[in-house]
Structures are given as structure tokens and as C-alpha cells.
Amino acid sequence: xxxxxxxxxxxxxxxxxxxxxxxxxxxxxxxxxxxxxxxxxxxxxxxxxxxxxxxxxxxxxxxxxxxxxxxxxxxxxxxxxxxxxxxxxxxxxxxxxxxxxxxxxxxxxxxxxxxxxxxxxxxxxxxx
Numbered sequence: 001x002x003x004x005x006x007x008x009x010x011x012x013x014x015x016x017x018x019x020x021x022x023x024x025x026x027x028x029x030x031x032x033x034x035x036x037x038x039x040x041x042x043x044x045x046x047x048x049x050x051x052x053x054x055x056x057x058x059x060x061x062x063x064x065x066x067x068x069x070x071x072x073x074x075x076x077x078x079x080x081x082x083x084x085x086x087x088x089x090x091x092x093x094x095x096x097x098x099x100x101x102x103x104x105x106x107x108x109x110x111x112x113x114x115x116x117x118x119x120x121x122x123x124x125x126x127x128x
Contacts, residue, residue: 006108021045046113047076050083053109058087060106061099067092083113 008023010030017032018039029039040048051074062069073088089096103110 043078047078047083050085050109050113051076053107054085054103057102057107058099061095061102062092065095065098067095 006023008021010019010021012018013020019030019032021028021030028045030045031039031041033041055072055074058072058074059069062072071090072092075086075088077084087096087099089099
């Protein structure tokens with residue numbers, strides 16, 4: 001897989017357990033509690049990132065075969081520390097093997113999860 005650089009910033013807010021994640025000009029509210037109607041928790045954030053990445057890869061496969069990308073749904077659950085992904089391709093089930101290969105070859109989120117890329121803290125900056 002090609003090495004890519006992605007940037008995101010997560011900041012605390014005035015509310016306890018509430019965090020704001022930013023990537024480019026986009027924002028997502030996270031909350032440090034398992035269930036809340038004020039933001040998504042970290043596990044939901046990882047599942048949303050994985051689902052978004054896999055959907056983008058799937059759309060690329062549809063485009064490659066000149067298929068219309070509609071009526072598609074992806075369901076992700078996390079059970080006992082295992083991701084379960086269900087693809088609902090409707091009448092395009094024949095594309096599934098190609099989609100799986102494309103995900104393995106090109107999905108950065110999948111790559112990070114499967115290969116357990118280690119995260120290390122290498123530098124600490126203190127702002128006054």
C-alpha cells in the first residue's frame with residue numbers, strides 16, 4: 001500500500017467529555033461516554049471511518065465496471081473486539097470478489113486495522 005499522510009486535530013471543549021475532531025474543513029463531535037445523543041463515541045468513530053473508506057473503495061469498483069453506484073449499503077458492528085462488515089450490493093453481488101480485493105489493496109483504514117500499525121508518542125509540546 002502507498003504511504004499517505006493524513007491530518008486531523010482533536011480538541012477538548014468547554015463541556016466535560018466533549019471533543020471536537022477536525023480534518024480539513026470538516027468537524028465531528030465526539031463524546032467520551034459510550035452512549036449519548038450529543039456526539040459519537042470513539043468506537044463509532046472508528047466504524048464510521050472504516051465504513052466510509054470501504055464505501056469509497058466500493059464506488060471505485062463500480063466506476064471501473066461502468067456500473068451505477070446506487071442502492072448500496074454497508075453495515076458495520078463491533079463485537080468482542082472483532083469488526084463485522086456486511087455488504088448489501090443488491091443485484092451487483094458479482095462484484096464482491098473485486099471489491100474485497102480493492103479494499104485489501106487500497107483502503108488505508110482497513111490497512112491500519114489489519115496490520116495494527118503501532119502508534120507511538122515521539123514528541124510532546126507544551127503550549128503556555
